[in-house]
Amino acid sequence: MRPDALYLRDIAEASAAIERFIGTVDEARFRADELLQAAVLQKLTVIGEAAARISRDFKEAHAAIEWRTVVGLRNVAVHEYFAISWSTIWSTCRDDVPALRELVETELRALGD
Numbered sequence: 001m002r003p004d005a006l007y008l009r010d011i012a013e014a015s016a017a018i019e020r021f022i023g024t025v026d027e028a029r030f031r032a033d034e035l036l037q038a039a040v041l042q043k044l045t046v047i048g049e050a051a052a053r054i055s056r057d058f059k060e061a062h063a064a065i066e067w068r069t070v071v072g073l074r075n076v077a078v079h080e081y082f083a084i085s086w087s088t089i090w091s092t093c094r095d096d097v098p099a100l101r102e103l104v105e106t107e108l109r110a111l112g113d
Contacts, residue, residue, distance in 0.1 A: 001053075002053070004054050004055055004058045004111075005108065005111050007050040007051070007053050007054045008050075008054070008104050008107055008108050008111075009108065010046060010047075010049075010050040011046075011047050011050045011051065011100065011101070011104045012101055012104045012105050012108060014043040014044075014046040014047045014050070015043075015047065015097050015098070015100055015101035015104070016101065017039075017043050018040055018043045018044070018093050018097050019093075019097065019098060019101070021036060021039055021040055021043070022036070022040065022093050022094070027087070027090050030086070030090055031086050031087075031090070037086065037089070040089065040093055041077050041084070041089065044073055044074065044077055044089070044092070044093075044097075045074050045077050045078060047070060047073075047074070047097075047100070048070055048071050048072075048073055048074020048075070048077070049074055051065075051067055051070040051071050051074070052071045052074065054067070062103075062107060064103060065100065065103055065104075070100065073092065
């Protein structure tokens with residue numbers, strides 16, 4: 001099993017990619033760009049998969065991160081893709097992903113990574 005720090009790094013890197021992908025894009029362009037949507041959704045899936053694999057002890061010690069919600073979005077993207085709300089994905093990317101990245105990078109620094 002990989003150490004938690006590697007999963008946290010996966011989350012940080014995927015979050016950074018999402019921020020780069022949507023950096024100067026508005027919601028209308030995002031909703032019209034199938035390739036951009038696919039790229040963002042793939043990175044959200046990476047985030048959710050990494051979050052699912054982080055140890056229970058780490059999750060309990062870092063309850064400020066809504067681990068269930070992060071993993072839940074991955075499950076929708078993978079198993080219920082027909083139910084994806086692109087406006088929810090957009091707001092998640094604009095609001096939640098940067099906040100998650102900040103929390104994860106803080107933890108990485110604390111771990112000396």
